Amino acid sequence: MNILLNYIWAFMIFFSIICAAATGRMSELSSAVISGAGNAVTLMIGMTGMMCAWTGLLKIADAGGVTAAVAKILGPAVHRLFPSCKKGGPAIKAMCMNITANLLGLGNAATPLGLAAMKELKKRNPTETADNDMVMFVVINASSIQLIPTFTATLRAQAGSATPFDILPAVWVTSFCALLIGVTAAKLMEVRPHG
C-alpha cells in the first residue's frame, strides 16, 4: 500500500516541476512548498478540537453499551448476508461489532474488530483463497457506512463552511446506494464452491 504511495508522491512532485517549467510558474511553485507545509499544520490544529470531541463522545457511546445495542439490532440483517456462518456464532458477533463501529464512525475501533472477525472467518478456511463470506465482509468494510461523516464535516467547517453538516442527507443516500450496489455485485459474482 505504502509502496504505491511512494510512486504517487514522487510523481506529484516531478509532474509539478515539469508543469511549472512549461508554464513559467517556478516562483509560485517555490512558495507553494512553504505555504502547503504550513497549511497542513493549520489544518491539523483546526481539526484537532473536533476530532477530540468526537473520539471522546464515541468512547462514551462504547462504554455505555450503544455499540452492543446496535449490534443486537443488526444481528438478523447481518446473518442474512453471511448465510454460511452459525447464527450468533463468534464470527457473526465479531462482524456485527465491526459494522456497528463503522456506522458510529469509530474508525480506530472498527479496524481491530474487523481483523478479529477475519480471524474467525479464517478458522473455517485454511486456504489462501478468500471464501464468499470473507469477500462480502471486506466489500462492506471497503465502502463507507458512517452515519455521521465527522471528519469530512470537520474539514468543511475548517474551510469556512456556514453549515458543515448540510451534506448529511446526500451522504446517507449516496453511501447507502453504493453499499447496496457493492453488496449486490459481490452476491452476483459469488460462485458456489466446487460448483
Place this chain on the structure above:
Amino acid sequence: MADFGAYAVPIVIVAIVLFGFLRKVPVFDTFVTGAKEGLHTSVSILPTLVGLIMAVSMLSASGALDLLSSLLAPAANFLGLPPEVMPLALIKPFSGSGSTAVLTQIYKDCGPDSFAGRVASVMAGSTETTFYAVAVYFGSVGIKKTRHTIPAAVLGDLSACILSALTVRLFFNS
C-alpha cells in the same frame, strides 16, 4: 432539508451522553480518555499530511491540477461530475491523507459551500480507502487470492462517485 443536519448532530450527542449517564458510565472521565486518543491520532497524521498537502499545493500552483482536471473533463462530463472533483475521485481509493489534501485544495479553490465543494464532500464522506482496506483485511489472515472483492468494491466506489453529483443536485437544487 438542509437544516435537518443541524438537528442530527445535537441529537446524536445528547443520546450518547444520556445513554452513558443512565448506564452509570463516568461520562466526563471517559470523554477525556477518548479525546486523548483523538489528539494522538490528530498529531500522528501530521507528518503524512505535511508531505501530501505540500505535494498537492505544488500540483495546484504549477497548473498541473488544472491540466489533470481538463484532461479528465470529458470523463467528468460523461458522469455528470464537476471536473474539479476528479483528482479526489482518483486518489480517494488509495490514500486517506492524500484525499484530505486534495479535498482541502478543492475547498480553497471553489469554496466549501459551492456545488463542486459539496460534491467533493459527499464523495469523500461516502467512500473509503478501498484498496487500503482490502490489503489490510486480507493481509492480516494471509489470503492471497481475493477473487471478486476488488471488482465489487470498485463498482461500489464508482457508484458513490457518480451518485454524489446526483444527490447534491437533488438535495440542494443546484
